[in-house]
Amino acid sequence: MxxxxxxxxxxxxxxxxxxxxxxxxxxxxxxxxxxxxxxxxxxxxxxxxxxxxxxxxxxxxxxxxxxxxxxEPDALRDASIWMQGFGQFEPVNLEAFERFLESELPDVVEGAAPHAE
Amino acid sequence: MxxxxxxxxxxxxxxxxxxxxxxxxxxxxxxxxxxxxxxxxxxxxxxxxxxxxxxxxxxxxxxxxxxxxxxEPDALRDASIWMQGFGQFEPVNLEAFERFLESELPDVVEGAAPHAE
DNA sequence: TCCTTATTTAACCTGCGGGTTAAGAGACCG
DNA sequence: CGGTCTCTTAACCCGCAGGTTAAATAAGGA
Structure with a gap:
């Protein structure tokens, strides 16, 4: 919608x-x-x-x-999908991203530092 | 920025x-x-x-x-990357995530095949 | 019960976003 | 040159977004 x-x-x-x-x-x-x-x-x-x-x-x-x-990260999905309709700028190499996640998963528990943007 | x-x-x-x-x-x-x-x-x-x-x-x-x-779809890239940090993937170490992005960023533009789903 | 902590509601101010119409500035064409 | 098409600038209106302070509501704790 x-x-x-x-x-x-x-x-x-x-x-x-x-x-x-x-x-x-x-x-x-x-x-x-x-x-x-x-x-x-x-x-x-x-x-x-x-x-x-x-x-x-x-x-x-x-x-x-x-x-x-x-x-609730699901809400971002529609927006993300809309943006990916523009194709050419495919954000990140998804395979590499998944590999990254697997390597990071064990560390998930300890909190990361505050995110100064 | x-x-x-x-x-x-x-x-x-x-x-x-x-x-x-x-x-x-x-x-x-x-x-x-x-x-x-x-x-x-x-x-x-x-x-x-x-x-x-x-x-x-x-x-x-x-x-x-x-x-x-x-x-100019490149401008969408940063936003898309930012959103990708959330996605369906739950808690991730943000520092590591950012390091990952930096290592991936140079490759983003070339080889960006449309994301057929 | 009374006090404190956690959060929202209410009332308000201010600026900006998104729309309007009317007029101005450039570029083409006869 | 005069007219017309393309687009922006100017001036304005209105509503809402984002912030404030003060007061209300709700839930523990002593």
Whole structure:
């Protein structure tokens, strides 16, 4: 649906939101913890998380008084497929990418450093 | 540069602009011809083309009084690569992922066969 | 129960994105 | 030159995106 693509791309157009996605790539996080490294109010981050949720890029589950944010990478697939319709710029060698993943998989558990973009 | 990603994703967030890109996928076009199928003014389309140009997604070359618009799919590459970091693959060591990308980047352009699915 | 932590809602400000119409600037053609 | 086609600039409108502070809601913990 074209509306979905609108939302996904619009969500990705903000550097704060991309940074949030990168953080969630490492682990699920509570709203407060997501907000911590940013120099804006918690309310603003909460709104960003709302945008990401509306776009389907993350999901939020409330446990107790804490709301956990989880990456939903499937939502990127449609956008990715749309872009690949342009063919010529095929992003990465997929075979090499898979080999890379296999070699990296054992390390998955320990968290990577914060992603300064 | 994160600014570039901002512009690229923001440009892609508009359905009119995506439609324009799809049209240009088939052939280079003059501004007037790009505008023809849309139900908005030529000025509006001209602005959209300006946004796409600023994002590097297209280039415009003036020949005579006609300005030709050409798709520049390379600009999509960075965005596509960024998205590829998420995909269906769960937590990955980001540092290693970036190292991987750097090693792969030089090869990206050549040999990029269309991704038939 | 009272206090604190976690998060959202409400109300608001400001700037920019996307559209309009009208006018201007260039390039071709008779 | 005069007219016409192509495209941009200028001025404007409107709504929404992204931020703020202050207050409300919800869930633990002492």
């Amino acid at each position: 074209t509306k979905d693509l609108d939302q996904v791309f619009a969500a990705l157009a903000d550097p704060t939101r991309r940074a949030i996605l990168a953080m969630l790539l490492e682990d699920d996080m509570a709203v407060t913890d997501v907000a911590e490294p940013f120099e804006m109010s918690l309310v603003a981050i909460s709104k960003h998380l709302g945008v990401l949720t509306a776009a389907g890029l993350i999901s939020q589950e409330k446990r107790g008084r804490v709301k956990w944010c989880k990456l | 994160t600014k570039d990603l901002d512009q690229v994703f923001a440009a892609l967030a508009d359905p009119t602009r995506r439609a324009i890109l799809a049209m240009l996928l088939e052939d280079d076009m003059a501004v007037t011809d790009v505008a023809e199928p849309f139900e908005m003014s030529l000025v509006a389309i001209s602005k959209h083309l300006g946004v796409l140009t600023a994002a590097g997604l297209i280039s415009q070359e003036k020949r005579g009084r006609v300005k030709w618009c050409k798709l």
